[in-house]
Amino acid sequence: MIIILLIIILTAVLFIADFSQKKISWGVTFSQQYAKDELGLDWKKTYSAILDDLKIDHIRLSAYWNHNEPFPKEYNFADLDWQINEASQRKVKIILAVGQKLPRWPECHYPKWTISLDDNQKGEALLQFINVVVSRYKDQENITAWQVENEPFLELFGECPPLDKNLLNREIELVKKLSDKPIMITDSGELSTWIPAAKTKTNILGTTLYRVVYNKTFGYFRWPLPASYYYIKSQIIKFFFKKERVIVAELQAESWHKENKNLSQMTLAEYFQSMSLNQFKSNIKYAQKAGFDEIYFWGAEWWYFMKENKNYPGYWDEAKKLWNR
Numbered sequence: 001m002i003i004i005l006l007i008i009i010l011t012a013v014l015f016i017a018d019f020s021q022k023k024i025s026w027g028v029t030f031s032q033q034y035a036k037d038e039l040g041l042d043w044k045k046t047y048s049a050i051l052d053d054l055k056i057d058h059i060r061l062s063a064y065w066n067h068n069e070p071f072p073k074e075y076n077f078a079d080l081d082w083q084i085n086e087a088s089q090r091k092v093k094i095i096l097a098v099g100q101k102l103p104r105w106p107e108c109h110y111p112k113w114t115i116s117l118d119d120n121q122k123g124e125a126l127l128q129f130i131n132v133v134v135s136r137y138k139d140q141e142n143i144t145a146w147q148v149e150n151e152p153f154l155e156l157f158g159e160c161p162p163l164d165k166n167l168l169n170r171e172i173e174l175v176k177k178l179s180d181k182p183i184m185i186t187d188s189g190e191l192s193t194w195i196p197a198a199k200t201k202t203n204i205l206g207t208t209l210y211r212v213v214y215n216k217t218f219g220y221f222r223w224p225l226p227a228s229y230y231y232i233k234s235q236i237i238k239f240f241f242k243k244e245r246v247i248v249a250e251l252q253a254e255s256w257h258k259e260n261k262n263l264s265q266m267t268l269a270e271y272f273q274s275m276s277l278n279q280f281k282s283n284i285k286y287a288q289k290a291g292f293d294e295i296y297f298w299g300a301e302w303w304y305f306m307k308e309n310k311n312y313p314g315y316w317d318e319a320k321k322l323w324n325r
Contacts, residue, residue, distance in 0.1 A: 017228040019291030026322045027058025027093075028300035029250065032079055033067065034104045035301040038262050039309075046304045047083060051090055054316070055323045059087055060095040060147070060249065060296050062102040063133045065126070066111045072125070075132060088142045095184060095249075095296075096137060097147035098130050099171060100160075103250075107150070107158025123167045127174055138179040145182040145204060146175050147249070153196045154188045172201055186249045189230060190223055198241035205237055206249025208298075209290070211283050212274040214256040220273055227289035234291070247294040251287050253280060253315070254299025263302055268312065275299075277314040284322075 028050060035043040050056060061083055069075055087094055101108045114122050130148075137143055148171050152163055175183055184204035187197040198205055209230065214220050234246035255263060255275040263271075287295050297319065307313040 017226070017231075018289045019228065019231040020288045021291060021293040023293065024288065025058050025294045026056070027060060027095075027294070027296040028054075028056055029060040029103055029296050029298055030083070030300060031062060031104045032083070033064060033109075035304075038105075039264050039301055039305045041301065041305055041308075044082070046301055047086065049304055050300050051086060051092065054300070054320050056092060056300075057323065058093050058095075058294070058296065060097065060103070061087075062097040062104075062150075064102060064109045065100055065129055066109045068133070069111055069129050070113075071111070072113055073128075077136065084137065084140060084143070088140065092142060094140070094143045095145045095147050096133075096143050097150060098133050098175070099147075099149035099152075100126055101149045101152055101158065103150050105158070106160075108160040119161075119164070123164065123170075126167070127170060130171055130174055131178065134175055134178040138181070143181065145184050146179065147184045147186065147206065148172050148175055148202070149185065151186050151188055151208070154191060156191065169200065176201070182244065184247075184249070189248075190225070194233060194237050195241075198237045198243060203244045205234075205243050205246045206296075207234075207246065208250040208252075209248050209283075209287055209295075210252040211286065212252070212256065212279060214258060214274060216259065220256075227286050227291075229290075231291035245294065246292070247296070248287055248290075248292045249296050250298045251295050252283055252299070253297040253319070254302040264305065264309075268310065271306075275315075277318065280315055280318060284318075 030047060030050060032043045035041045035046045063080055068077055068080060084094060097103065100110060114125060117125060149168060152168055155163055172183060182203035184206050185197045185200050185202040186206040187194050189207040189209045194205060210223060212220060212222050237243055237246055255271040257263060258266060258270055303315040303319060307316045
């Protein structure tokens with residue numbers, strides 16, 4: 001009876017515990033491909049609004065392989081150059097993600113020309129691309145860290161081949177050789193222990209943080225985890241695996257896709273099932289309680305879409321408060 005009572009008390013404490021940091025650096029992830037191809041937005045206008053209206057000071061960008069090397073050894077960095085330069089002019093700090101699996105669906109962003117390559121050839125081509133990207137941007141002062149791959153150990157999601165751990169380690173070693181800036185690896189906050197990712201020779205571990213998700217089997221599902229779960233997990237990882245930092249690389253701040261619809265095709269009622277404005281505010285408070293001092297939102301492009309295309313500026317205006325204090 002006493003043991004049961006202690007378990008109940010401990011559980012209650014964990015659910016109400018607040019590990020909020022005094023100062024939190026808020027950022028966003030931005031995807032040109034997502035803004036343009038899925039939401040149908042003018043991606044430059046969207047990006048400029050994020051910089052100048054939200055006035056963010058941290059951003060995570062991606063060097064998409066299919067976009068930046070559309071043909072073998074023929075590179076097109078004009079769009080990424082523009083994004084980095086615009087952020088640099090405003091002194092916005094950047095995490096630049098490199099690799100084959102990067103933020104946004106379909107997760108793995110291969111150039112079409114790699115389809116005919118075998119695994120070894122594709123791996124060598126990927127390493128060559130990463131070499132080009134890091135060498136090109138390593139002297140950009142506002143790039144503060146590199147991200148190598150995106151949730152590489154989460155193989156339940158995305159149109160990707162099985163993880164090649166040897167290739168992943170070679171990618172990390174290559175980036176480390178080319179630049180002395182910190183390297184981040186990311187992992188699922190809800191579907192992983194973080195241990196495989198933590199074992200890699202990286203400096204920072206970035207986690208996802210999702211509260212309401214959807215799948216065909218269960219419908220909408222709310223994760224029952226207390227905020228302290230992430231705090232305790234991060235402290236264990238930092239202690240045993242000597243990570244410099246554990247941050248939130250992806251805080252859910254947009255609606256979850258419903259079945260085969262993309263977000264531009266859903267109704268307000270469908271949006272609100274997983275991301276009402278109250279849920280949006282709740283996710284922010286939850287992430288604060290989890291004790292992280294650096295948090296990147298997932299969904300800034302969608303906030304702009306909702307404001308401009310759906311006449312619903314609530315998310316945009318609420319997020320804006322964080323950078324305009």
